[in-house]
Amino acid sequence: MSEMKKIKNLKEFSTSADRFEGANLLCPGCAHSIIVREVLNATNDDLVLSASTGCLEVCTAVYPYTSWDASWIHIGFENGSTAVAGAESMYKALLKKGRLKQPERNPKFVSFAGDGASYDIGFQWISGCMERGHNIMHVVLDNEVYANTGGQRSSSTPIGGSNTTTPAGTHSYGEKKNKKDMVSIMASHHIPYAAQVAPNKWKDMVKKIQHGFSVDGPVFINAVSPCTTEWKFDPKDTMMLTDLSTDSLVFPLYEIIEGRELNITYRPKNVVPVEEYLAAQGRFKHLFKDQYKYLIKEWQDRVDANWAYLNRREEARV
Amino acid sequence: MAFDKMELRDIEVWDGNFAAAQALRQCQVDVVAAYPITPSTPIVEGYAKFQANNYVEGEFVMVESEHAAMSSCIGAAAAGGRVATATSSQGFALMVETLYQASGMRLPIILNVVNRALAAPLNVNGDHSDMYLGRDSGWIQLDAYCPQDAYDLNFIAFKVAEDHGIRLPCMIHQDGFMTSHTAQGVATLADDAAYNFVGNFQPMNDMLDFEHPVTHGVQTEEDWHFEHKARQHNDLMTKVIPKIQAAFDDFEKLSGRKYNLVEKYDIDDADIAVVCMGTSVETAREVATEMRAKGIKAGVIGIRVIRPFPFMQMQEALKGLKAIATLDRSAPGGAAGMLFNEIAGSMYNLETRPMISGKIYGLGGRDLTKAHLVELFTELQANVDAGKITTPLQQFVGVRGPKLSFL
Numbered sequence: 001m002s003e004m005k006k007i008k009n010l011k012e013f014s015t016s017a018d019r020f021e022g023a024n025l026l027c028p029g030c031a032h033s034i035i036v037r038e039v040l041n042a043t044n045d046d047l048v049l050s051a052s053t054g055c056l057e058v059c060t061a062v063y064p065y066t067s068w069d070a071s072w073i074h075i076g077f078e079n080g081s082t083a084v085a086g087a088e089s090m091y092k093a094l095l096k097k098g099r100l101k102q103p104e105r106n107p108k109f110v111s112f113a114g115d116g117a118s119y120d121i122g123f124q125w126i127s128g129c130m131e132r133g134h135n136i137m138h139v140v141l142d143n144e145v146y147a148n149t150g151g152q153r154s155s156s157t158p159i160g161g162s163n164t165t166t167p168a169g170t171h172s173y174g175e176k177k178n179k180k181d182m183v184s185i186m187a188s189h190h191i192p193y194a195a196q197v198a199p200n201k202w203k204d205m206v207k208k209i210q211h212g213f214s215v216d217g218p219v220f221i222n223a224v225s226p227c228t229t230e231w232k233f234d235p236k237d238t239m240m241l242t243d244l245s246t247d248s249l250v251f252p253l254y255e256i257i258e259g260r261e262l263n264i265t266y267r268p269k270n271v272v273p274v275e276e277y278l279a280a281q282g283r284f285k286h287l288f289k290d291q292y293k294y295l296i297k298e299w300q301d302r303v304d305a306n307w308a309y310l311n312r313r314e315e316a317r318v
Numbered sequence: 319m320a321f322d323k324m325e326l327r328d329i330e331v332w333d334g335n336f337a338a339a340q341a342l343r344q345c346q347v348d349v350v351a352a353y354p355i356t357p358s359t360p361i362v363e364g365y366a367k368f369q370a371n372n373y374v375e376g377e378f379v380m381v382e383s384e385h386a387a388m389s390s391c392i393g394a395a396a397a398g399g400r401v402a403t404a405t406s407s408q409g410f411a412l413m414v415e416t417l418y419q420a421s422g423m424r425l426p427i428i429l430n431v432v433n434r435a436l437a438a439p440l441n442v443n444g445d446h447s448d449m450y451l452g453r454d455s456g457w458i459q460l461d462a463y464c465p466q467d468a469y470d471l472n473f474i475a476f477k478v479a480e481d482h483g484i485r486l487p488c489m490i491h492q493d494g495f496m497t498s499h500t501a502q503g504v505a506t507l508a509d510d511a512a513y514n515f516v517g518n519f520q521p522m523n524d525m526l527d528f529e530h531p532v533t534h535g536v537q538t539e540e541d542w543h544f545e546h547k548a549r550q551h552n553d554l555m556t557k558v559i560p561k562i563q564a565a566f567d568d569f570e571k572l573s574g575r576k577y578n579l580v581e582k583y584d585i586d587d588a589d590i591a592v593v594c595m596g597t598s599v600e601t602a603r604e605v606a607t608e609m610r611a612k613g614i615k616a617g618v619i620g621i622r623v624i625r626p627f628p629f630m631q632m633q634e635a636l637k638g639l640k641a642i643a644t645l646d647r648s649a650p651g652g653a654a655g656m657l658f659n660e661i662a663g664s665m666y667n668l669e670t671r672p673m674i675s676g677k678i679y680g681l682g683g684r685d686l687t688k689a690h691l692v693e694l695f696t697e698l699q700a701n702v703d704a705g706k707i708t709t710p711l712q713q714f715v716g717v718r719g720p721k722l723s724f725l
Contacts, residue, residue, distance in 0.1 A: 046528040066533035071525035074535035079389035086393025128382035
């Protein structure tokens with residue numbers, strides 16, 4: 001068992017050795033790089049990483065360059081989880097056979113994928129990895145849209161967002177369907193650990209990542225990743241948007257142990273109205289027109305209902 | 319050793335599936351990730367049984383689809399170890415995306431393909447539709463005619479694919495049911511001899527070497543993609559063929575069994591020949607011998623190495639012939655047929671070249687009988703006698719109803 005990395009404060013955290021370089025092609029203000037760095041910095045152990053096709057992948061491994069100072073693989077859109085699971089199988093095989101080059105190391109196997117590559121096209125592959133019990137962590141960089149290809153809806157896209165395949169118009173308020181509850185679905189595989197995280201609450205996030213690394217078996221992490229390009233906000237406001245997402249409870253922070261025990265890990269002191277979260281983003285601009293204003297109330301009701309549901313589960317220890 | 323060895327008789331009665339499973343056991347594969355599909359399922363089941371009884375030490379991962387099987391193989395191979403799997407038909411079709419990724423990432427994965435028709439209409443029997451679907455995937459592809467070949471070619475495959483000068487994945491094709499489920503005598507290698515022939519796996523750019531982190535599966539656009547693909551193709555055409563020949567030579571020294579890049583049967587003085595793959599090679603050889611007894615100089619060219627296609631060796635084999643027919647076991651879907659095209663292309667620039675006609679046969683497991691081949695050889699001889707092709711250029715063999723042809 002490797003020793004847990006101790007992190008005292010943000011300054012120390014931000015100056016620990018980078019295995020994900022700042023030299024990458026992600027948009028200014030993209031939350032992906034912050035999340036990835038927080039995940040990688042949570043451990044000093046060796047890493048075997050994958051990225052599914054998407055923003056993170058196309059912006060960090062363009063031949064002949066790489067932003068990764070750790071073992072890294074990309075295969076396709078849907079199978080990043082399985083790529084890392086395959087590497088983990090090889091690790092177990094070589095450990096048994098005594099052929100590891102550095103047998104004393106304690107590598108961590110992490111797969112990064114967007115919401116499209118997780119909620120939609122990669123769903124089956126992730127489910128397979130969770131069910132088989134691989135010792136891997138799958139991290140969703142959830143920006144609720146196919147951002148890499150220009151803003152098409154995914155099954156993580158929330159109601160009322162205007163996207164290129166579900167645009168708002170005179171006869172449409174944009175996306176009609178509610179976001180898939182991926183954390184619950186993954187937790188229902190009864191994996192050791194599933195959690196929702198946000199990069200602004202970095203201590204909560206690091207604690208969850210470290211717990212994820214400490215358990216034996218698959219871990220699922222859903223990380224909210226505000227997208228300056230598709231959510232349409234100023235790149236300098238990424239953390240402000242993340243604050244709004246957690247403090248409005250649109251992205252509540254919680255964890256589910258073994259699929260059977262839910263803990264809420266962050267309770268905002270001052271809960272922000274959902275309207276403020278929506279108003280800060282261009283993708284919801286049309287909701288403030290008279291014809292669609294009713295949707296803002298529906299939004300608030302839905303978020304309240306979900307928060308009540310999470311609280312009921314926590315109280316009942318289920 | 320943490321696992322048990324198996325005492326084999328000099329000759330075992332195995333079908334093609336079990337022969338392949340035994341070869342995988344003897345090569346001590348580190349990770350097998352698989353998903354069962356008819357008719358290749360017994361390879362996976364056989365391997366599972368070996369694991370359940372401690373005859374293999376590696377990881378055996380039953381995944382949720384063929385796409386995941388090859389994805390897992392890619393991750394495992396990039397991590398740095400010996401990797402293999404098996405599939406057929408629809409499963410192969412589902413894998414196709416990852417086949418290109420495996421070869422483009424230069425990962426030596428071994429895939430046993432038990433050839434079967436592709437739906438629709440759904441069909442579980444043998445033809446070469448799946449093989450043809452993967453023909454441009456950048457894999458080395460070897461063809462077995464019988465269970466013995468299915469066993470032997472696995473050793474050749476590992477030896478060639480894992481060579482650091484090659485680093486390409488390799489398929490071994492065998493006919494669904496006709497080879498995969500037909501038990502025959504298979505001359506075996508002892509466990510140690512088999513393993514030593516293949517040798518220890520030598521990792522390269524392995525993700526599990528933490529002192530040397532590597533990035534696998536990068537993006538290349540118009541600035542570099544072409545160079546990667548061109549070099550890979552050039553390696554296939556210039557490096558792989560000599561390496562396969564060397565492996566065939568070494569294998570002959572070990573086993574006494576001789577394989578060739580192009581399997582010529584009674585070709586040197588032949589006037590006519592059929593060019594075919596899989597189990598039909600053996601049937602055609604038998605019929606060619608019978609035609610010889612009737613005074614017809616018949617021969618057979620068997621395709622042993624489908625990819626890289628051995629153009630030079632094929633030219634050499636074809637140049638003295640007067641009339642040939644290619645036997646394609648896949649619906650060409652609006653073309654002349656893969657084998658017809660490859661063979662025609664390889665001999666077009668020869669000064670003297672045989673007349674060529676194309677046959678489509680055996681779709682969905684339809685038998686190719688000796689009577690069909692007698693008719694075919696007779697037709698080829700008629701072409702020679704007439705000095706021209708006397709039949710339509712493309713015909714179906716053994717299809718019911720009106721004769722269908724477009725050329």
